[in-house]
Amino acid sequence: xxxxLEKFGxxxxxxxxxxxxxxxxLSLIRSGHAxxxxxxxxxxxxxxxxxxxxxxxxxxxxxxxxxxNITLVCSDPATRRLVNAVLANRKRELxxx
Amino acid sequence: MISxxxxxxxxxxxxxxxxFARIPQSRKRIQVDLADVEHLYIFxxxxxxxxxxxxxxxxxxxxxTETTRRYLDRIGFIDVVxxxxxxxxxxxxxxxIALQRLQSxxxxxxxxxxxxxxxxxxGFLGSDDKGGLQTTxxxxxxxxxxxxxxxxxxxVGAQYYPKRRKLSIIVIDDGIGIRxxxxxxxxxxxxxxxxxxxxxxxxxxxxxxTSKPVRKDRELGHSGYGLYVVSELAVRNAGTFALTSxxxxxxxxxxxxxxxxxxxxxxxxxxxxxxxxxxxxxxxPIREVWATLPMIEGYSSEDFFEN
Numbered sequence: 561x562x563x564x565l566e567k568f569g570x571x572x573x574x575x576x577x578x579x580x581x582x583x584x585x586l587s588l589i590r591s592g593h594a595x596x597x598x599x600x601x602x603x604x605x606x607x608x609x610x611x612x613x614x615x616x617x618x619x620x621x622x623x624x625x626x627x628x629n630i631t632l633v634c635s636d637p638a639t640r641r642l643v644n645a646v647l648a649n650r651k652r653e654l655x656x657x
Numbered sequence: 658m659i660s661x662x663x664x665x666x667x668x669x670x671x672x673x674x675x676x677f678a679r680i681p682q683s684r685k686r687i688q689v690d691l692a693d694v695e696h697l698y699i700f701x702x703x704x705x706x707x708x709x710x711x712x713x714x715x716x717x718x719x720x721x722t723e724t725t726r727r728y729l730d731r732i733g734f735i736d737v738v739x740x741x742x743x744x745x746x747x748x749x750x751x752x753x754i755a756l757q758r759l760q761s762x763x764x765x766x767x768x769x770x771x772x773x774x775x776x777x778x779x780g781f782l783g784s785d786d787k788g789g790l791q792t793t794x795x796x797x798x799x800x801x802x803x804x805x806x807x808x809x810x811x812x813v814g815a816q817y818y819p820k821r822r823k824l825s826i827i828v829i830d831d832g833i834g835i836r837x838x839x840x841x842x843x844x845x846x847x848x849x850x851x852x853x854x855x856x857x858x859x860x861x862x863x864x865x866x867t868s869k870p871v872r873k874d875r876e877l878g879h880s881g882y883g884l885y886v887v888s889e890l891a892v893r894n895a896g897t898f899a900l901t902s903x904x905x906x907x908x909x910x911x912x913x914x915x916x917x918x919x920x921x922x923x924x925x926x927x928x929x930x931x932x933x934x935x936x937x938x939x940x941x942p943i944r945e946v947w948a949t950l951p952m953i954e955g956y957s958s959e960d961f962f963e964n
Contacts, residue, residue: 571785573792603785606792607882607947632962638948640962648956656846
């Protein structure tokens with residue numbers, strides 16, 4: 561199932577913006593859907609938003625289930641780097657816990 | 658009575674801390690002599706006001722000129738010292754934010770809104786960057802409050818200096834300080850590193866540092882982006898960033914275009930202070946900072962995206 565983040569806004573800034581989106585995505589995954597999260601047409605993503613939505617899903621699901629159920633799609637190298645940096649941090653926490 | 662004449666936009670007011678250390682906390686009345694003061698900048702004003710609020714039952718200034726006294730009143734100094742809260746909207750037309758007590762998350766958002774409005778009025782800011790900058794400032798203040806451990810005496814103030822086109826921002830509290838915050842947190846690895854205030858302030862400006870990992874404290878476990886992003890923003894803007902806690906301050910700045918940092922040891926401040934000076938002649942490259950968030954050592958090849 562494709563989830564276009566742009567549907568939630570082209571400027572994605574705060575953790576408060578991210579919380580309901582994460583809840584929706586987790587609900588879809590837990591009801592058996594694999595999802596593709598598309599960043600196309602999103603103009604701004606902050607580290608906080610990325611962490612609240614994507615980083616915390618990694619913690620909630622664990623890396624194996626995260627990779628199995630979520631595909632991230634983004635053509636913008638800056639956003640990819642930001643999200644990868646956020647996820648790497650959460651992966652490190654996951655491995656340490 | 659104490660007296661000092663050392664406060665400036667760019668200069669760290671270490672002599673003030675030295676003066677504070679000489680005065681016992683139990684003093685009921687403290688009078689600050691402003692006779693020798695030539696310039697009052699927001700960093701020194703915030704520091705002095707918070708200290709007087711904390712250290713004295715009754716604090717006052719003496720020998721201030723009428724102009725100085727009026728400015729201290731307008732910038733919220735008198736309100737802080739006397740335990741009132743200045744009106745956020747009462748000051749001078751987009752040039753300053755009078756010292757405001759941070760009382761809640763909503764007060765953080767009101768303040769960040771004002772800060773961005775000042776930058777937008779006097780500097781260069783893309784319309785798409787306003788929200789991101791506001792979020793970044795909010796996270797910085799939130800980071801400071803987390804280290805403070807409470808909202809008890811935490812203040813924010815800002816002043817724009819038109820001749821030099823510089824904006825100076827101070828966030829200050831008299832809380833437990835960064836090192837103690839780390840030592841009372843959940844992150845055992847950081848506890849081993851934060852053995853001194855010097856080590857603690859150095860840690861706090863690194864990206865992705867939190868004393869409260871999410872596994873044990875999910876709802877509060879934000880990764881620390883606020884202090885890191887603001888400090889990088891200052892460096893890339895040819896501004897300066899200083900983070901003080903206990904007896905150490907870390908400065909981040911650019912020298913001839915190269916990022917630098919240095920540590921100063923001084924008389925202790927019981928709490929945390931962030932001081933940022935932005936050069937509003939130049940852009941605040943917030944997107945550049947986000948786009949170059951450093952990858953954690955050992956994880957640089959991680960790619961979670963579909964190729």
